[in-house]
Amino acid sequence: MSHRILIVDDEPNIVVPLQFLMEQKGYHVRIAENGEEAIEAIFRFQPDLILLDIMLPGINGFEVCQTVREHRNLGDIKIVLVTALGREVDMAKGMALGADAYITKPFSNSEIVERVRELLKEGE
Amino acid sequence: MRAGNQFWWFALISIAVTLAIISSISIFFWRQLTPDAQSLLIDIIKDDFGYVFAVVFLIIAGLGFALDGIFHTYILPVIKLKEEVSIINSANPAHRIQIEGNRDVLGLAAGINESANRYQTLHREVEQRIADANAEIDADKNILAAFVAELPEGVIICNVDGQILLYNRQAKTLLTGDHGNGAGEAASESGKFIGLGRSIFGLIDRNLILHVLDEMVGKLKRKDADACAYFALVEEPSRSLRVEAVPVLNPRGQLHGFILILFDITRRLESSTRTSSMFQSLVQRSRASLASIRSAIEAILEYPEMQTDQLQRFRNIIHKEAVDLGCFLDKKANEFPDHLRTHWPLVRTGAKGFLETIRQKAESRLGVRLDMIHCDPDTAVKIDTYSLQLALLFLLAQLQRITGQSAFNCELRKKERLVHLYFIWEGRPLREAMLHQLEEQVLSVGDERIPMQLKTVIGHHEAELWSHSRRHDTDQAYIRLVLPSVVDTIQTIRGHHITLLPESRPEFYDFDLFHQPGQIPELEDCLLTELTYTVFDTETTGLNPTGGDEIISLGAVRIVNGQLLGDDVFDQLVNPQRSLSRDSIRIHGIQEDMLIDQPTIETVLPLFHRFAEGTILVAHNAAFDMRMLQVKEGPTGVRFINPVLDTMLLSAIVHPAQESHNVEDIALRMGISIIGRHTALGDAMATGEIFLKLLPLLAKQGIQTLKDAILAAEKTYLARKKY
Numbered sequence: 001m002s003h004r005i006l007i008v009d010d011e012p013n014i015v016v017p018l019q020f021l022m023e024q025k026g027y028h029v030r031i032a033e034n035g036e037e038a039i040e041a042i043f044r045f046q047p048d049l050i051l052l053d054i055m056l057p058g059i060n061g062f063e064v065c066q067t068v069r070e071h072r073n074l075g076d077i078k079i080v081l082v083t084a085l086g087r088e089v090d091m092a093k094g095m096a097l098g099a100d101a102y103i104t105k106p107f108s109n110s111e112i113v114e115r116v117r118e119l120l121k122e123g124e
Numbered sequence: 125m126r127a128g129n130q131f132w133w134f135a136l137i138s139i140a141v142t143l144a145i146i147s148s149i150s151i152f153f154w155r156q157l158t159p160d161a162q163s164l165l166i167d168i169i170k171d172d173f174g175y176v177f178a179v180v181f182l183i184i185a186g187l188g189f190a191l192d193g194i195f196h197t198y199i200l201p202v203i204k205l206k207e208e209v210s211i212i213n214s215a216n217p218a219h220r221i222q223i224e225g226n227r228d229v230l231g232l233a234a235g236i237n238e239s240a241n242r243y244q245t246l247h248r249e250v251e252q253r254i255a256d257a258n259a260e261i262d263a264d265k266n267i268l269a270a271f272v273a274e275l276p277e278g279v280i281i282c283n284v285d286g287q288i289l290l291y292n293r294q295a296k297t298l299l300t301g302d303h304g305n306g307a308g309e310a311a312s313e314s315g316k317f318i319g320l321g322r323s324i325f326g327l328i329d330r331n332l333i334l335h336v337l338d339e340m341v342g343k344l345k346r347k348d349a350d351a352c353a354y355f356a357l358v359e360e361p362s363r364s365l366r367v368e369a370v371p372v373l374n375p376r377g378q379l380h381g382f383i384l385i386l387f388d389i390t391r392r393l394e395s396s397t398r399t400s401s402m403f404q405s406l407v408q409r410s411r412a413s414l415a416s417i418r419s420a421i422e423a424i425l426e427y428p429e430m431q432t433d434q435l436q437r438f439r440n441i442i443h444k445e446a447v448d449l450g451c452f453l454d455k456k457a458n459e460f461p462d463h464l465r466t467h468w469p470l471v472r473t474g475a476k477g478f479l480e481t482i483r484q485k486a487e488s489r490l491g492v493r494l495d496m497i498h499c500d501p502d503t504a505v506k507i508d509t510y511s512l513q514l515a516l517l518f519l520l521a522q523l524q525r526i527t528g529q530s531a532f533n534c535e536l537r538k539k540e541r542l543v544h545l546y547f548i549w550e551g552r553p554l555r556e557a558m559l560h561q562l563e564e565q566v567l568s569v570g571d572e573r574i575p576m577q578l579k580t581v582i583g584h585h586e587a588e589l590w591s592h593s594r595r596h597d598t599d600q601a602y603i604r605l606v607l608p609s610v611v612d613t614i615q616t617i618r619g620h621h622i623t624l625l626p627e628s629r630p631e632f633y634d635f636d637l638f639h640q641p642g643q644i645p646e647l648e649d650c651l652l653t654e655l656t657y658t659v660f661d662t663e664t665t666g667l668n669p670t671g672g673d674e675i676i677s678l679g680a681v682r683i684v685n686g687q688l689l690g691d692d693v694f695d696q697l698v699n700p701q702r703s704l705s706r707d708s709i710r711i712h713g714i715q716e717d718m719l720i721d722q723p724t725i726e727t728v729l730p731l732f733h734r735f736a737e738g739t740i741l742v743a744h745n746a747a748f749d750m751r752m753l754q755v756k757e758g759p760t761g762v763r764f765i766n767p768v769l770d771t772m773l774l775s776a777i778v779h780p781a782q783e784s785h786n787v788e789d790i791a792l793r794m795g796i797s798i799i800g801r802h803t804a805l806g807d808a809m810a811t812g813e814i815f816l817k818l819l820p821l822l823a824k825q826g827i828q829t830l831k832d833a834i835l836a837a838e839k840t841y842l843a844r845k846k847y
Contacts, residue, residue, distance in 0.1 A: 013416040013445055014412070014415050014416045016420070016437060016438070017416065017419035017420040017423050017438060018419060020423055020434065021419070022439075024423075038247060055408075060194075084407070084408040084409070084412040084415070085408065086407055086408075086411060100666060104411065105411040105412055105414065105415030106414035106415040106418040107418070107421060108420055108422060109418075109422035109426065110422070120240060
């Protein structure tokens with residue numbers, strides 16, 4: 001069974017290529033445009049991995065990350081923060097709040113695919 | 125005892141003694157005689173009484189004259205001598221002895237006069253030297269004070285107890301928000317007072333200062349190279365200060381006081397905050413756009429057989445993101461120079477005046493004629509006048525050399541955010557390579573030279589330089605310098621005080637306070653000369669405090685270390701919330717409409733309470749003013765527990781024989797001229813001066829301490845007056 005991926009970003013111009021890329025790699029993809037939508041989608045869609053932007057309107061990515069980690073039954077979801085915040089402190093904060101990986105924009109497609117595969121333990 | 129009296133006593137005693145001696149001899153002689161001889165003698169006397177009487181009278185008269193001569197020649201001059209020497213020694217050193225008497229006494233007097241002359245000359249010389257030295261020291265101190273006053277940083281010097289010994293205008297502005305010269309109303313806004321002898325704790329949190337002192341002491345003990353302490357201070361409403369605390373050590377190396385240097389970093393902080401946020405937004409926006417572009421293009425590259433509509437979507441994404449990012453960068457690039465313009469110190473200058481100077485100098489020093497054919501009015505530029513002036517003269521000199529011409533037209537045009545300066549001539553424009561060569565050269569015109577290349581100066585001004593032909597007239601060439609115009613419409617230049625060296629000692633500092641212990645609660649035993657006073661006066665709607673009369677003006681001035689501090693004053697009109705009688709207006713001249721916008725006593729009195737904290741209150745007829753304050757204790761919630769002295773009572777102690785002790789008459793007696801009588805501050809100032817003149821007179825009567833003064837005042841008859 002193929003893994004489910006939730007992409008959370010308010011910027012459609014990055015969502016489109018990411019969705020295309022992930023679908024090409026054979027994942028089930030859902031999109032959320034803000035924090036509230038993301039949390040709802042997480043419970044309904046039960047993704048295996050979330051590509052999560054930090055600066056979202058309303059509830060931000062850090063909070064989403066925290067919410068996911070607070071629910072034991074969601075514990076297995078992998079979270080990859082994909083963000084334009086490039087400072088080390090942001091990365092440290094993200095990791096501390098329970099993210100599994102932190103990718104700074106701009107990234108290469110192969111890098112993000114590799115990270116996703118790694119986290120979903122889909123060895124080559 | 126008067127000299128006449130002395131003489132008669134002397135004569136009386138002399139005659140009595142003489143008579144006693146003559147009588148004794150006569151009695152003794154009488155007893156020696158036989159009864160026959162006695163009766164013979166009686167007969168002779170009886171017969172020739174006239175002769176005998178005449179002889180006795182002549183003897184006594186002769187004796188009297190002799191005594192008078194002796195008295196006036198030998199005794200009286202000596203007594204006078206004694207008194208006159210005493211006058212010379214105690215009262216009037218210029219007095220000289222002028223007496224009559226014998227030669228010895230006259231010789232002695234001449235000797236004493238000679239000594240007095242020498243002493244006086246010596247004394248005058250010493251006094252002159254002391255005065256000269258003091259004047260020199262005062263002049264130095266005044267220059268120092270004027271210098272400190274004009275420093276762009278705020279400076280406060282305190283002793284270890286936190287008493288302020290020196291402060292400058294800038295410190296006052298930074299900490300109290302007061303921009304004017306008088307403390308009064310503006311200080312009231314922040315409720316903070318700065319003044320000599322006041323505590324720094326009223327301005328900066330006590331714990332913070334103690335922490336800073338600890339830090340400095342620690343550093344001194346560890347013998348750190350830098351024993352200063354640094355801290356930040358955020359002042360209301362939005363002022364950020366960086367404070368440097370520098371220890372002041374006594375000769376034994378112990379902490380004796382400290383200097384606080386205050387830097388206003390509000391603007392710098394604002395600027396760096398803006399820069400930082402701009403940088404953040406630049407980075408984030410670029411990252412986001414590049415992420416979309418990169419991801420899309422990599423997808424296209426990885427999947428070449430992608431469907432056409434999918435491919436088109438990706439192309440659109442790439443195009444849109446690239447365009448958006450470009451616009452964003454343009455926008456930010458325009459914002460950037462406004463607040464991050466070069467750190468070279470540029471000054472806002474009117475372009476027209478600047479060009480006029482260039483024109484004159486070009487003519488006189490290069491022989492180049494510059495004709496101003498156009499200048500947009502009210503154009504201002506931010507420039508370093510000296511280096512830019514030299515750069516332009518250098519450019520003109522080079523143009524003269526290259527083109528062989530010595531007359532140029534000049535135009536100045538403002539175009540949006542830029543100012544264009546043209547030097548125009550008939551002929552070909554300069555080649556770019558030539559211009560480039562000029563830009564590399566070090567600036568020198570005649571014997572004037574600065575070690576900077578033309579391009580450096582242009583760079584400092586964020587300017588650009590090029591040469592071209594005029595579009596409509598190819599025979600006309602120009603060289604054009606483009607400078608950013610001044611965009612801010614608000615004049616940011618700081619209003620500068622003109623510093624006049626003060627004639628008397630300025631009241632920004634008093635280093636004598638270094639040696640004064642902090643004011644202790646046991647004020648009663650303190651010397652009057654060492655205490656800190658708040659001399660105040662009120663103007664009121666009438667003379668009946670308990671019958672509804674209200675304060676309409678409150679003025680006060682502080683006395684520290686025997687100095688009236690004209691810079692440390694409280695001056696506030698008060699809205700009495702009632703009407704004023706015509707009679708009272710005639711006295712104080714305050715009209716009702718002046719009071720409408722003023723704060724009420726509920727606001728003013730707590731402020732005044734803080735102003736007067738820890739000092740002795742002084743007022744003329746203090747019973748009245750204190751009553752005025754006391755009836756307001758209820759509504760305002762402040763109580764004045766300060767000790768109070770009354771100049772009216774003190775004057776009565778010093779001059780009990782005088783009938784009048786009102787301000788005018790005392791001032792007249794003491795030679796004080798009053799400015800602004802019947803304004804609260806003016807009266808407070810006059811009262812303060814009177815008080816200072818009373819202090820030495822009180823000391824002569826043995827009234828030295830606060831307790832002495834209070835007790836003595838209670839005894840005067842005027843103290844019975846009640847309000």
